[in-house]
Amino acid sequence: MLNRKAMALVMALVMVLLMAVPAFAQEPAQIAVWVAFGTARLDWTTQKAAQFNAAFPQYNVVVEGGLTYEGLDQKIKLAAEQGTLPGIVQYNEVSTTLARDSGNFKSIADALGDRTEVNGIPANFDDFVAPVKNYYTLDGKFTSMPWNASSAVMFSNMNMLKAAGIETIPATWAEMEAACETIMGQDGHPTYCFTWPNHGWFFEQWLAQQNASMANNDNGRSARANEVAFNSDAGYATLSWLKSMYDKGYLYYGGKKDGDSWDYVDQSFLPGTEVAMAIYSSSDTAYYTNTGKTNGFDVAASRLPYNQDAAGGWTGNIIGGGSLWLVNGLTQKQEDGALTFLMWLTNTENAAEWHQITGYFPVRQSSIDLLSTDGWYDVLDAAGTSQVWKDDAAVQAGKGTSWFGANPNFIVAAQQVADSQSTPATQGAVMGAFPDIRSIVTAATDTVLLTPDADVKAILDQAVADATKLLQEYETLNAP
Amino acid sequence: MSLSTPILIMLAGALAGAGLFYGLNRRSRTALVMGALGGIAGSLLFMVPLNFCMFETERTTLDIILGLILIVVGVLLVVIPLQWLFGRFVERRIAFTGSQAGTFKGTFTPFLLLAPTIVILALFLYYPSLDTFRLSTLLYRLGAKRSAFVCLDNFTALVDPDYLRSVFITLGLSLAIVVLGLSLGLLIATAAYQPVKGARIYRTLLIWPYAVSPVVAGVVFALLFNPAGGIINYVLKNLFGITIPWLNDPTYAPWAVIIASVWKSLGFNILFYIAGLQNIPKDLTEAAAIDGANAIQRFIRVTFPLLSPITFFLIITNMTYAFFDTVGTVVYMTGGAGPLGSTNTLIFRIYQLGVQNNDLGKAAAQSIVLFLMVIGLTVIQFRTTGERVNYGGA
Numbered sequence: 001m002l003n004r005k006a007m008a009l010v011m012a013l014v015m016v017l018l019m020a021v022p023a024f025a026q027e028p029a030q031i032a033v034w035v036a037f038g039t040a041r042l043d044w045t046t047q048k049a050a051q052f053n054a055a056f057p058q059y060n061v062v063v064e065g066g067l068t069y070e071g072l073d074q075k076i077k078l079a080a081e082q083g084t085l086p087g088i089v090q091y092n093e094v095s096t097t098l099a100r101d102s103g104n105f106k107s108i109a110d111a112l113g114d115r116t117e118v119n120g121i122p123a124n125f126d127d128f129v130a131p132v133k134n135y136y137t138l139d140g141k142f143t144s145m146p147w148n149a150s151s152a153v154m155f156s157n158m159n160m161l162k163a164a165g166i167e168t169i170p171a172t173w174a175e176m177e178a179a180c181e182t183i184m185g186q187d188g189h190p191t192y193c194f195t196w197p198n199h200g201w202f203f204e205q206w207l208a209q210q211n212a213s214m215a216n217n218d219n220g221r222s223a224r225a226n227e228v229a230f231n232s233d234a235g236y237a238t239l240s241w242l243k244s245m246y247d248k249g250y251l252y253y254g255g256k257k258d259g260d261s262w263d264y265v266d267q268s269f270l271p272g273t274e275v276a277m278a279i280y281s282s283s284d285t286a287y288y289t290n291t292g293k294t295n296g297f298d299v300a301a302s303r304l305p306y307n308q309d310a311a312g313g314w315t316g317n318i319i320g321g322g323s324l325w326l327v328n329g330l331t332q333k334q335e336d337g338a339l340t341f342l343m344w345l346t347n348t349e350n351a352a353e354w355h356q357i358t359g360y361f362p363v364r365q366s367s368i369d370l371l372s373t374d375g376w377y378d379v380l381d382a383a384g385t386s387q388v389w390k391d392d393a394a395v396q397a398g399k400g401t402s403w404f405g406a407n408p409n410f411i412v413a414a415q416q417v418a419d420s421q422s423t424p425a426t427q428g429a430v431m432g433a434f435p436d437i438r439s440i441v442t443a444a445t446d447t448v449l450l451t452p453d454a455d456v457k458a459i460l461d462q463a464v465a466d467a468t469k470l471l472q473e474y475e476t477l478n479a480p
Numbered sequence: 481m482s483l484s485t486p487i488l489i490m491l492a493g494a495l496a497g498a499g500l501f502y503g504l505n506r507r508s509r510t511a512l513v514m515g516a517l518g519g520i521a522g523s524l525l526f527m528v529p530l531n532f533c534m535f536e537t538e539r540t541t542l543d544i545i546l547g548l549i550l551i552v553v554g555v556l557l558v559v560i561p562l563q564w565l566f567g568r569f570v571e572r573r574i575a576f577t578g579s580q581a582g583t584f585k586g587t588f589t590p591f592l593l594l595a596p597t598i599v600i601l602a603l604f605l606y607y608p609s610l611d612t613f614r615l616s617t618l619l620y621r622l623g624a625k626r627s628a629f630v631c632l633d634n635f636t637a638l639v640d641p642d643y644l645r646s647v648f649i650t651l652g653l654s655l656a657i658v659v660l661g662l663s664l665g666l667l668i669a670t671a672a673y674q675p676v677k678g679a680r681i682y683r684t685l686l687i688w689p690y691a692v693s694p695v696v697a698g699v700v701f702a703l704l705f706n707p708a709g710g711i712i713n714y715v716l717k718n719l720f721g722i723t724i725p726w727l728n729d730p731t732y733a734p735w736a737v738i739i740a741s742v743w744k745s746l747g748f749n750i751l752f753y754i755a756g757l758q759n760i761p762k763d764l765t766e767a768a769a770i771d772g773a774n775a776i777q778r779f780i781r782v783t784f785p786l787l788s789p790i791t792f793f794l795i796i797t798n799m800t801y802a803f804f805d806t807v808g809t810v811v812y813m814t815g816g817a818g819p820l821g822s823t824n825t826l827i828f829r830i831y832q833l834g835v836q837n838n839d840l841g842k843a844a845a846q847s848i849v850l851f852l853m854v855i856g857l858t859v860i861q862f863r864t865t866g867e868r869v870n871y872g873g874a
Contacts, residue, residue, distance in 0.1 A: 070836065077623040077838065102623060254707075255728050257815030267709075436837055443817070450730065450820050477624035 028053070028060040029333045031341060032086030034075065036322070038066040040388055044357060047386035048350065052341055056119065059337035069095075069322070070435075080104050085327045087338040090147065092322040093135065094434035097220070100138055101432065101478045105325045109141040111339050119340040121347065127364045131316075131417045135428050136323050144323040145342040148360040150283035151317050151413040152205040154305060155269065158298040160190055160276040169277075169300060172308040173241050180250040183276055192252035194245075195268050196279035197261045198445050200438030201320055202304075203230070203238060208318045208426045210234035210310035214437075215471070220430035226475050228437060228467040231460040237307055239448045239456050246449045256446040272297045279304065281320060282413030285359025289409050290394065301409035303416045316420020318428040321360060349383040352376065356403065357392050361414035368414060371403040432474030437467045485535045486527070489551060493523025496552075497559050504563055514566060515559065522558030526550040530617060533631035542636045615844035622838035634845035642821075643829075647853075649734065650825045654802035656738045657745065661798050662791065664742065665749025670779070672750065673757045683754060690747025694805045698812030701740035702727065705813070730822035733814050737823050740813060741806050749794055756790035757783070788869045796861060803854055807831050826850050 035045055042065040049061040067075065069092040079085045080102065091099050099105055116123055125133065125142055132146045156169050161179070164186055170179040180193035196202060204214055212234030215225035245251040252275055254264025262280075269278035270288070272295045280288065285301060292299035306314045324345075326338055344350065352367040354360060362368050370376050377399040380389070389395055394407060404411040420426045431437070444463035448454045497519020501511045527550070533539075534547035584590045616634055620627040672683050689697070704712050705726040716722055726736045760783060768778045784791075807827045810816065816832060817824035830850065834843030 074838070080623060098623070101625065103625070253728075255815060255819060260815065443821075447820060450728075473619055474621075474624075476628050477619060477621055477626055480625075 028058055029331070029337045031059055031061045031088065031334055031337050033061060033063045033088040033090075033324075033341070034072060034086050035063060035065040035090040035324075036067050036069050036072045036092070041358060042066060044354065044386050044388040045345075047388060048345060049341075051384050051386070052344055056337070056340065058333075059341070061337070061341050073435075076104075085329075087327055087330055087334055088342065089325050089327065090322050091144070091325055093320055093428065094438060096136070096138070096144070096323070097430050097432050097434060098478075099325050100143065101480070104328055105144070106328045106335075107138075107141045107143040108145055108326060108339070108342070109143070111326055111335060118336060118343060121340055121343045123343060127348075127366050129361075129363055129365060129368075129414070129418060130422065131319055131420060131426070132363050134422065135319055138430065144325045145346055146321075146323050146363045147346060148283065148321040148354070148358070149319045149363050149417075150281045150321045150360050151319055151417050152202055152279065152304040153282045153285070153301045153412050153416070154194075154277055154279045154303070155288050155292075155409075156277045156300050156302060157269070157272055157275075157292070158300050159272070160297070164189075164276075169302040170305055171303060173305055174308050176305045177245070177250070180245070180248070184250060190276050191274045192268070193250035193275070194277035194279065195252040195254070195265050195275045197265045198253065198256045198442055198449075199261065200441035200445075201281075202279065203235070203441050203445065204429070204438075205304055205317055206238040206307070207232075207234050208316060208428075209304065209306040209314055210237070211312055211315040211423055211425045213425045214429040215431045218424035219427060221424050221427060224475065224479060225429065225431035226471060228431070228464050228471060230441070230467075231457075231464040234307070234310065235460055236456055237309070239445060239460065241307070242445065243448050243454060243456065251449075253449055256442050271295060283321060283358060283360050285409050285413070286357060286392075286394065287359070289407070299409065301412040303412060315423060316426035317416050318426055319417055349380050353380055353385055353389050355410070356395050357389055359410060359413075361410075361417065368404075368411075372405075374400060374402055376403055431471060432478055433467075433470045436470050440467045440470070486532055489523050489527060489532075490520050493519040493521075493551065493555050495519065496555050497522060500559050501563065501566075511566070514562065518559045518562045519555050522555035523551045525554035525558060527554070529614075530631060533629075539631075540636070542639060543632055546632050546635060612844045612847055615840050616848055618841045620839075620841040622840060627841070630841070634842050635849070637842070638846065638849060645821070646824050646826050646829060649823065650803065650827070653734060653738060653741075653806070653823075653825060654799055656734075657741050657802040657806070658795055658798045660738065661742045661745045661749055662794055665746055665794070666753050666787075666791075668746065669750045669753030669757060670783075673754055683750075687747040687751050689744050690751065692744060693808060694741070694744055695808035695812055697740045697744040698737075698809035701736065701743070701809075702813045705736050727814055728819050730818070730820040733818045733822045737806065737809055737813055737818075740809050741802065744809070745798055745801055749798070752790050752794055753787065756787045760786045789871050792861075792865060792869045795865070796858060799857065799861070800854070803827060803850070826853075 033045070033049070035042065037045065042063070045065065046063045049063045052061055053059065064086075072090065073095060076085070076089050076091075085104060089105075112118070112123055128146060129149075132149050133142065136142065136144045136146050154169070160183065161167075161169065164179075164183045166179050166182060170176045176194070183189055183193050207214060207230060212230070212232045213219040214228060214230050216227040216229055217223040217225050219225065242251065246253055252264075252268055254261055254268065257264070265278050265280060268275045270291050272292065278288075282301070289299050289301075304317060324342055326335070326342065330338060346363060348364055348366040348370060351362045351364045352371050355362040355367065355371070362371065370379060377395075398406040440463050444459050447459050448456055451459075494516040497517070498512050498515040501515025501518070527547075530550075532547075534543040534550075617629060617631060618627045619630045619634075668686060672679060672686055676682075692700075704710050707713060707723075707725060707728065710726075712726070713723055716724060724732055726732045764782050764786070765778055768782050773781065804827050806825065810818070810823050810825060810828050811831065814823045816828060826846065827850065830843050830846045833839045833846065
């Protein structure tokens with residue numbers, strides 16, 4: 001029997017529920033993004049997420065970062081085991097095969113379906129620079145969203161080069177040797193001529209320039225790769241060149257530090273007194289150019305020196321860096337939100353902004369075109385920029401002139417990649433156990449350099465045998 | 481592999497077990513039967529979980545040898561405890577009834593009180609240890625779609641010059657760390673034990689490095705040894721005019737690791753030696769002095785032998801430290817395997833495989849080998865120098 005008290009209670013409950021309904025409908029979908037970056041790059045991403053959340057209040061993007069690529073890799077593996085994956089993760093380029101094989105991610109093409117735009121953001125994937133789009137297109141489907149793309153370049157201390165009478169930066173291995181001879185021949189020469197971080201990526205770049213693949217089956221692009229192939233003539237030539245430069249005292253090698261030897265290059269090149277040239281990744285163009293200026297010398301970026309004796313000369317270079325992957329199994333709203341964020345973060349203006357504060361080259365052709373005009377500052381400002389961008393000295397200094405005109409170092413990587421011929425070698429390898437194989441290459445390079453009278457061929461053959469074993473183990477455990 | 485192999489193995493096990501029991505007990509058929517049963521159980525202990533995989537036709541001699549070793553170990557593992565139990569029961573050397581002072585009256589109280597500890601130990605120590613055995617027979621990568629059973633391949637792959645080199649490097653590093661750590665520790669402890677002003681402060685300061693983790697020691701010494709900006713090379717250059725490529729040269733990199741590890745363990749050694757020195761009764765040294773022994777003779781004949789329990793303890797602890805804890809130092813100083821793999825210790829291999837590459841099968845196999853190695857060394861240690869330790873007074 002419903003008395004008054006009960007009626008009042010029921011009415012109150014109904015009122016509360018009715019009030020809550022709009023709240024439920026408006027609660028923004030949570031999208032967590034895991035990236036590897038820390039410091040300024042993480043700040044940029046966080047600020048951009050805030051900008052996105054303000055423009056799309058139905059979504060709430062939260063960014064987490066501050067790890068190395070390997071650390072983030074671990075975190076993702078553990079989260080996959082526990083079922084706590086976020087909405088979007090970043091993987092570096094060598095983990096592409098692992099990400100694809102894991103089944104934890106949905107390709108962008110599948111998520112987009114037949115749509116041409118999501119939440120008002122057009123899906124203009126053809127605007128992506130071709131090598132970048134091709135790297136992350138697997139089995140004919142556009143799989144992950146390219147975000148930070150780099151290529152191998154060389155930074156030269158122009159003060160030192162000019163003091164030795166060298167006006168043009170060496171472009172080939174022979175020119176490097178000649179330049180080093182000149183530089184090291186004069187009085188008061190720097191301690192070393194050039195340096196490079198012993199990281200397997202550079203070996204892959206040199207191979208790609210000589211149109212040599214890392215693995216079989218067209219570098220894993222026409223069928224799954226199950227054998228490695230880097231003990232080719234090109235691999236032998238690369239390690240022999242490095243060894244001869246090291247033996248002559250031109251090359252400064254700080255140690256392999258298990259592939260994390262970028263610090264040795266920073267410490268030797270950036271003070272400006274020890275080393276004349278540094279082979280490095282274009283991802284730190286901003287850092288190197290600005291630090292050089294602070295330390296009193298001009299830094300000029302140029303393309304990675306290539307083997308002039310290779311059949312066909314210079315074929316092209318591969319990209320490096322990472323991409324963003326969309327996690328499988330999200331709710332429809334979360335997935336749309338994640339897809340929107342991915343497309344918005346890599347739109348023309350944001351890609352241009354990202355390039356300016358890092359040095360990762362702009363992944364969109366429209367971004368490159370925008371930055372070549374004089375009015376880029378106002379366009380970006382109108383679209384909404386991050387505090388990191390507003391605080392960047394080079395950005396403020398370049399207002400009103402063509403960005404690439406005022407900062408020629410920044411276009412080198414993009415041009416190098418754009419000029420590359422598209423062959424399986426330059427498209428980059430798609431193979432399992434790639435991070436481990438890179439470690440094997442790094443260790444082999446270390447052995448070649450540090451062993452006096454090294455038998456380069458034997459060391460390379462052993463490395464290939466070890467790498468093939470690992471690749472075949474990967475295939476046993478992961479092939480579909 | 482036909483059905484005959486397991487039957488042969490069980491027969492061999494039965495014979496071995498029966499023979500052992502009969503020989504040890506000189507008893508009747510009960511002993512024989514128990515021995516035979518124990519032998520069968522022992523021989524099957526390792527073979528059944530592995531499904532006799534190492535005797536299959538395409539396996540190498542090494543696999544078969546390992547299989548035979550496992551059978552022998554299995555038989556021993558079952559027969560020896562069985563023999564102990566058998567002996568106790570038959571000769572009634574322990575009374576399982578009757579209460580003595582200090583024992584619990586109820587049957588379940590002790591187990592209830594032990595339960596929390598046992599649960600935690602079981603979950604976090606025993607279960608992972610047993611799982612290691614399971615993992616060592618698999619090809620297992622974290623994040624892979626599936627795992628593959630590879631029998632003893634992870635173990636046979638270790639019979640290889642590269643792994644042997646790691647064994648030598650590890651043994652060499654450990655020997656250096658133990659010898660240097662103990663001798664320096666004793667020297668400094670003796671000096672710090674002298675009745676000088678402020679001795680207490682010195683002792684506290686000397687013990688401090690012990691509080692630091694091996695990783696921090698690695699980072700600090702990596703900076704000190706840095707070829708470009710490190711203090712050590714700066715001093716060497718200005719005083720002696722030499723430059724040593726500490727972290728880049730395969731001959732010097734292990735020494736850099738040794739120096740960093742000895743520095744870190746010095747605090748521990750000094751602490752224990754000072755405590756040991758305090759426990760030496762003064763009248764012994766005085767008596768020796770009266771008898772005409774000088775300082776060095778007093779040290780060698782009186783002090784050092786009385787410190788032998790501490791020395792023995794420190795050798796074991798330092799050895800454990802050198803085998804296991806130095807992985808942090810190695811990772812942060814020489815970036816892992818070091819120049820030309822000169823600091824590629826056994827524990828670093830396990831860290832690289834298990835933590836960095838997530839190759840858990842191989843890491844588990846190497847862990848088991850390292851574990852057996854350290855147990856073996858400890859047993860040898862107890863058998864040889866353990867005999868010469870004098871506990872307590874004269």
